[in-house]
Amino acid sequence: MSKKIEIFEKILDKNEQLAAELNAQLSAQNIFFINVLGSPGAGKTTLLLGLLPLLNEPSFVIEGDIQSDIDAVKLSQAGIGAVQINTGGACHLETPQIKAVLPQDLQGYLFVENIGNLVCPAEFLIGEHHKLLLATVTEGSDKPYKYPLAFEKADIILLNKTDLLPYLDFDIDFFTEGVRKLNPTAPIIKVCGKTGAGFKEVAYWITQKKLQSKL
């Protein structure tokens, strides 16, 4: 094994250790942490705005962006507790950034909206219980084939912007087949950020997973 590979593996090990520590800490506090992944403009913030009021416990959101506080402001204006992380240029979030902004009085659910990027965020655990991947029909049905890691690692996959399906050539069978080759079990739920269609089903999945995590 070359020295370069050894060093890279050590960095990954250290990241995984930090993520496992945060996960254990949150579990002990009965806080359930969802890491939300998706491309730029997939509708992550719109999902959170519609989904969080449907949950049975309070939520807090950490918003990751290269720059701007647009998303944290949107959530705060809707009465959802939120804090913004700006990475400057970095393409994904890491555990120490999450730990640094966790509020003292956290309870219920923690959501992190990761950097809009279908590549890098899927490589890094940040202490989450589950990864939620938000794909969209506007991106095209070949995305699982081209960006396999995000689809492979996701615990639940939402397919958003379904109101635009009549105007697109989106092949749902090709999409589903691509997902299933990588990930045989994650639920795939069609949603629509504009109408809120499907959000109740997502809220049910999340609340059930939180309940099961305490068994």
Place this chain on the structure above:
Amino acid sequence: MSKKIEIFEKILDKNEQLAAELNAQLSAQNIFFINVLGSPGAGKTTLLLGLLPLLNEPSFVIEGDIQSDIDAVKLSQAGIGAVQINTGGACHLETPQIKAVLPQDLQGYLFVENIGNLVCPAEFLIGEHHKLLLATVTEGSDKPYKYPLAFEKADIILLNKTDLLPYLDFDIDFFTEGVRKLNPTAPIIKVCGKTGAGFKEVAYWITQKKLQSKL
């Protein structure tokens, strides 16, 4: 200056040097190189399929993807010379990968479709004469504010999927204002991959830039 920063700057310097060498080599051969950037599913391949037949000289395409050869196959089937690079997991292309797959008989235009990612590819020169950024109305009008580097570095910005504008709340003024704060001069051209609207204007810009580069 810390050692970490010094090493990082040395890596960037080396990349820039390799990119400058490739750029000089292509210029000497009268080959004009466009680096195409955009999010996953922005419509990069559809743009190339419609645009390249409108150019006045032959084109060759290097397709960058994490995995799959879907895009190179599409271009080849349309009679456009193309080769696929699969990065495995890497989130952007670098100059040595481009050099390694350049055909011997290259002439006219070289296009590289970079990895679908609005963050990382903008950071790395790969020998191009110009960067073309393909944004979409489905991503939302706040993208320049959240992903500033790609918009700042672009020499031409296309706004794609304009056929979907009637079904979206896209604020073109907010988008344009965001772009202009970062990039006062790059043309912003509305295009539609489905109908080919705007492609002639893009082809004209590219052919003019190639002509000017020889003056």
